[in-house]
Amino acid sequence: MVSIAEQIIVIGDGVAGLAMTLALAQHGHEVTLITEGRNLPDRHMGGMQLAPNSWAALRQLSCEDAIKAHAKPLELMRLMALATGHTLIHLPLDAAHHRQPYASVTRRGLLVALMEKVKSLVTVNVIEAKVVTVASDMAHKKACLSLDDGKTIEADWVFGADGVTGICRRYIQGDQDLRPTRSSRQAHRFAIPLSKMPEVMASASTSVWLGREGHIVHYPLSDDYLNMVVMTSSHEGGKKQAEQLLGQHPWLGDGGVPLDDALVTPLTEWPRCDSWLRGRVVVTGDSAHQMPPHLAQGAGQALVDAASLSQMIASGKNGVSLQDILPVWVGQRMRQVRSVLDAASAAGRVFSPPPALAMMRDAAVGLGGMAVLPRILDRIWAA
Ligand SMILES: Cc1cc2nc3c(=O)[nH]c(=O)nc-3n(C[C@H](O)[C@H](O)[C@H](O)COP(=O)(O)OP(=O)(O)OC[C@H]3O[C@@H](n4cnc5c(N)ncnc54)[C@H](O)[C@@H]3O)c2cc1C
Numbered sequence: 001m002v003s004i005a006e007q008i009i010v011i012g013d014g015v016a017g018l019a020m021t022l023a024l025a026q027h028g029h030e031v032t033l034i035t036e037g038r039n040l041p042d043r044h045m046g047g048m049q050l051a052p053n054s055w056a057a058l059r060q061l062s063c064e065d066a067i068k069a070h071a072k073p074l075e076l077m078r079l080m081a082l083a084t085g086h087t088l089i090h091l092p093l094d095a096a097h098h099r100q101p102y103a104s105v106t107r108r109g110l111l112v113a114l115m116e117k118v119k120s121l122v123t124v125n126v127i128e129a130k131v132v133t134v135a136s137d138m139a140h141k142k143a144c145l146s147l148d149d150g151k152t153i154e155a156d157w158v159f160g161a162d163g164v165t166g167i168c169r170r171y172i173q174g175d176q177d178l179r180p181t182r183s184s185r186q187a188h189r190f191a192i193p194l195s196k197m198p199e200v201m202a203s204a205s206t207s208v209w210l211g212r213e214g215h216i217v218h219y220p221l222s223d224d225y226l227n228m229v230v231m232t233s234s235h236e237g238g239k240k241q242a243e244q245l246l247g248q249h250p251w252l253g254d255g256g257v258p259l260d261d262a263l264v265t266p267l268t269e270w271p272r273c274d275s276w277l278r279g280r281v282v283v284t285g286d287s288a289h290q291m292p293p294h295l296a297q298g299a300g301q302a303l304v305d306a307a308s309l310s311q312m313i314a315s316g317k318n319g320v321s322l323q324d325i326l327p328v329w330v331g332q333r334m335r336q337v338r339s340v341l342d343a344a345s346a347a348g349r350v351f352s353p354p355p356a357l358a359m360m361r362d363a364a365v366g367l368g369g370m371a372v373l374p375r376i377l378d379r380i381w382a383a
Pocket of ligand 1: 011012013014015016017034035036038047048049050129130131132161162163164166167187189229265284285286287293296297298299300301302
């Protein structure tokens with residue numbers, strides 16, 4: 001089908017902005033992608049997990065193979081109790097349960113491969129600038145941006161993929177001063193060469209170790225590094241808590257984990273977006289649906305945003321415009337994402353209970369977890 005070619009600006013070159021640029025440009029829209037021009041850092045950027053719904057989205061965006069070059073297939077998901085070393089949940093990531101592909105990817109590989117795809121499209125123009133303001137005109141016929149070099153630009157639509165603290169989300173929420181609703185936790189992220197780790201850490205599995213004051217997640221990456229995230233339950237003493245958690249890990253207790261090199265990110269939760277669309281401005285990715293990382297779905301849902309819009313454009317009638325499609329797409333995606341946000345928040349409560357309840361949590365997850373978690377994940381991954 002042929003949609004009416006429109007002029008679109010996408011703000012942000014994270015996963016959401018790159019995927020949305022692909023989705024729109026592949027349907028003939030003229031896309032200007034605005035990036036702040038920050039080079040990727042020299043350090044290892046770690047990795048992320050992509051579940052079957054993310055891979056289906058990448059397929060729809062015609063870049064599954066390019067991303068697979070940076071992927072390590074994973075065959076098993078395990079939840080373990082740090083206190084006892086017992087396996088609480090053992091979830092095969094197999095084709096028989098429709099849980100494939102499931103793989104880790106390096107963050108750098110994912111971003112570089114998506115950007116290469118974007119730059120290969122003739123209808124995309126990439127410019128480096130920081131967007132300072134965004135607005136729709138009074139008649140809602142155009143969106144208008146001002147840049148830090150003083151220029152202003154107009155487009156039919158602006159897609160804000162500028163993250164949870166970005167200006168597009170603030171514009172859509174009525175320029176409210178948004179503040180996190182919860183910010184007591186920290187993620188300590190690092191990547192370690194697998195050659196420096198016990199051999200067992202290289203197994204093709206993603207492991208979650210539930211502790212009293214936080215938890216540890218680790219999985220191997222395609223470049224023979226181990227991606228490790230230690231989530232602590234408070235800011236104060238976060239590093240000490242992380243050391244304690246690592247000290248309990250049966251394979252890591254003797255140190256050797258470079259905690260000082262960790263990238264420490266506060267795990268903030270933000271109020272949910274009441275709407276993703278105002279006038280000619282639309283949000284996607286974390287800007288629309290930032291979520292706790294416990295179900296590994298943040299970037300995955302950004303990919304699904306783009307792929308589902310691509311699919312909707314593809315299945316529309318000839319001559320259909322984004323004016324017709326976007327309200328329907330926003331309504332559909334907001335409904336779908338709500339259940340993922342609820343599940344991710346619920347997982348956060350299980351992963352970080354009050355410390356006194358941690359033993360009870362382990363017992364409950366061991367007894368009932370296999371009846372609950374696979375159902376939740378399979379539903380999200382199939383969507
Ligand atoms: C510890 C942790 C583990 C995670 N693990 C996973 C996982 O395993 N799987 C998964 O799917 N997700 C995971 N996530 C979530 C995932 O990292 C995010 O959801 C995803 O990276 C968000 O991408 P984004 O493009 O929406 O936003 P961002 O990556 O924040 O990108 C926003 C972009 O907008 C640009 N920008 C902002 N303001 C402006 C402006 N004014 N002008 C121009 N540009 C601007 C920024 O430069 C940036 O490039 C994890 C998150 C955390 C914290």
